[in-house]
Amino acid sequence: DSGVTQTPKHLITATGQRVTLRCSPRSGDLSVYWYQQSLDQGLQFLIQYYNGEERAKGNILERFSAQQFPDLHSELNLSSLELGDSALYFCASSVGVASGEQYFGPGTRLTVT
Amino acid sequence: GENVEQHPSTLSVQEGDSAVIKCTYSDSASNYFPWYKQELGKRPQLIIDIRSNVGEKKDQRIAVTLNKTAKHFSLHITETQPEDSAVYFCAAREGGADGLTFGKGTHLIIQP
Numbered sequence: 245d246s247g248v249t250q251t252p253k254h255l256i257t258a259t260g261q262r263v264t265l266r267c268s269p270r271s272g273d274l275s276v277y278w279y280q281q282s283l284d285q286g287l288q289f290l291i292q293y294y295n296g297e298e299r300a301k302g303n304i305l306e307r308f309s310a311q312q313f314p315d316l317h318s319e320l321n322l323s324s325l326e327l328g329d330s331a332l333y334f335c336a337s338s339v340g341v342a343s344g345e346q347y348f349g350p351g352t353r354l355t356v357t
Numbered sequence: 358g359e360n361v362e363q364h365p366s367t368l369s370v371q372e373g374d375s376a377v378i379k380c381t382y383s384d385s386a387s388n389y390f391p392w393y394k395q396e397l398g399k400r401p402q403l404i405i406d407i408r409s410n411v412g413e414k415k416d417q418r419i420a421v422t423l424n425k426t427a428k429h430f431s432l433h434i435t436e437t438q439p440e441d442s443a444v445y446f447c448a449a450r451e452g453g454a455d456g457l458t459f460g461k462g463t464h465l466i467i468q469p
Contacts, residue, residue, distance in 0.1 A: 246400065277456060287401070287446060289456030302456045334400060341455060344389055344408075348400040 247271065248337050248349035256355045262323040265352045267335030269316055275299065275338045276318040277346060278310055282331040293318055294341050325356045359384040359451050363460025371468050376437055378463045380447035381429040389450040390423060390430045391457065396443045404445075405432070434465075442467045 247270035257263055269276050278290040280303075289302035293312035304310075307325075312318045322329060332353050336346040360383040370376045382390075388409040393401035407414045407421045407430065414421050418437075423430040434441055444464050448457040 246402075275455065279457075286461050287448075287459040289458065292455050294455075300455050338455075345391070345403060345406065346457065347403065348393075350400050 246347040246349065248335060248347055250333075250335050250349040250352050252352060253350065254353050254355075256357065257325060258357055259325055259327060261325050261356075262321065263325065263354065265320040265322070265333050265335075265354075267318045267320070267337075267349055269318070269335075269337030270347060273337035273339055273347075274316065275340060276312055276316070277336040277338070278304075278318070278320050279334045279336065279348075280331050281334060281351075285331075287334075290320070299341065322354070327356050330354055330356045359387055359449055359458040361447060361449050361458050361460040363447050363463060365463060366461065367464045367466070369466040369468055370437055372437055372439060374437055376432075376434045376441070376465055378432045378445055378447070378465070379429060380431070380449075380460050381427075382449040382458075383428070384449070384451050385425075385428065387449040387451050390421070391448050391450075392419075392421060392432050393446045393448065393459075394443045395446065395462075401446060437465075437467050439467050439469065441465060 249268045274295045277292045290304040292300040310320045332351045334351045335349045363380045391406035395401045420433040444462045447460045
């Protein structure tokens with residue numbers, strides 16, 4: 245167990261809908277990262293927050309957004325969902341900025357039908 | 358941006374033999390190279406990492422080597438066991454960024 249928690253574990257929704265994925269980092273970690281894992285794209289970095297502020301952006305679509313709250317938990321919002329958004333979404337956390345080790349949560353499996 | 362290539366995509370070895378997985382990266386500014394193990398349906402688990410100021414790091418049966426000049430790094434697993442069967446991912450982090458760029462993964466199969 246990495247200490248990173250994610251909810252929900254599974255999510256099934258229809259095209260065009262909006263969903264919110266939630267992540268709580270390890271105790272003491274200030275950075276949260278979101279990754280998407282799909283068969284065709286592999287593991288891709290989406291976005292990072294550090295202590296409530298956006299720190300870095302990767303291959304995140306404009307339909308997706310995230311935020312980190314004062315208690316350091318983070319939410320990833322996916323809107324106008326398409327079939328191709330079906331994937332595993334992982335959250336990871338680390339102590340600080342450019343601090344090395346990132347520990348992954350159990351993931352949320354999103355299925356868009 | 359960074360690009361990470363990983364080979365092979367599938368590797369089958371006899372139990373007790375060694376396994377080697379290789380990765381190359383494109384950005385010479387990258388300074389951190391972790392390896393993750395992912396079992397089916399589970400989270401990627403950090404198994405070892407190396408920073409650009411070190412050439413080799415070992416942890417029991419697992420070792421990682423880094424060649425900065427050639428921009429490649431490798432994972433070595435010795436005395437493989439059935440529980441080593443999984444998908445292994447290499448990754449690189451650019452100097453000024455925090456997000457990891459991952460390779461496509463290697464499916465390691467340990468044959469009994």
